[in-house]
Amino acid sequence: ELKVEQNPLFLSMQEGKNYTIYCNYSTTSDRLYWYRQDPGKSLESLFVLLSNGAVKQEGRLMASLDTKARLSTLHITAAVHDLSATYFCAVAPSGYALNFGKGTSLLVTP
C-alpha cells in the first residue's frame, strides 16, 4: 500500500524563522507535487517536481526532491503570517491519481 507521510503534521512558528516540512513516500515516483490549502478553500498548486534533484523556489518557499531517498522537502524562509495554511505533498506513481499526505498545518505567529 502506498504511503505518503508528512511531518510535522502541525507546526507553529514565529515570523522571521525558517523551517522545513518533510514528505516521505513508500513507492517509486519520479514526480512530486506540493499544494497549499487555506481553511475551507480549494487546493492551490505550489510546485511540481519532475526529476531527482529538482529544486524549485517561489518567494519564501523552496521545494526539493530526492527520488532515491523518496523524500521531498518544503523549506520556509523568514516566515510571514500569510504563509499560514495547510500544505500537502502528493505523488502519482501510477501516472494518474494524486496520493496525498495528511497535510501539515502551519501557523505563523507574530
Added chain:
Amino acid sequence: DSGVTQTPKHLITATGQRVTLRCSPRSGDLSVYWYQQSLDQGLQFLIQYYNGEERAKGNILERFSAQQFPDLHSELNLSSLELGDSALYFCASSVSQGVHEQYFGPGTRLTVT
C-alpha cells in the same frame, strides 16, 4: 481562480438521498479527477475520466458513480447517502491523461443529516 468550476458550493441533504455534483474543467483540459476530503480519510482519489472515458478508479464506493459528457463536463452521483459521506468533494482537471499539474475547483461541501 483555477478555471475549474463546481456546482453547487454547498449541499445539505438527508440520509438515503441521492445527489449530483457537477464539474466543468479548465478550457482545453481533457482529464477530470474527483477527490473526497474528509477529516477521517484526508484527501482521497475517487475516479478519473479522460475525454469521456473512465481511466482510473480509486477508493470510490459502489454507491457512487461518475461520468464525463461530450462537452467534457463531469458529474459525480452519490446515492443512498450516509452520514459518513459528508465531506468536501473536489474536482480537478489536467491537460492530458498522464499526471501533469492538476488544477482544483472550489469544491462542493456535502452535509448529510
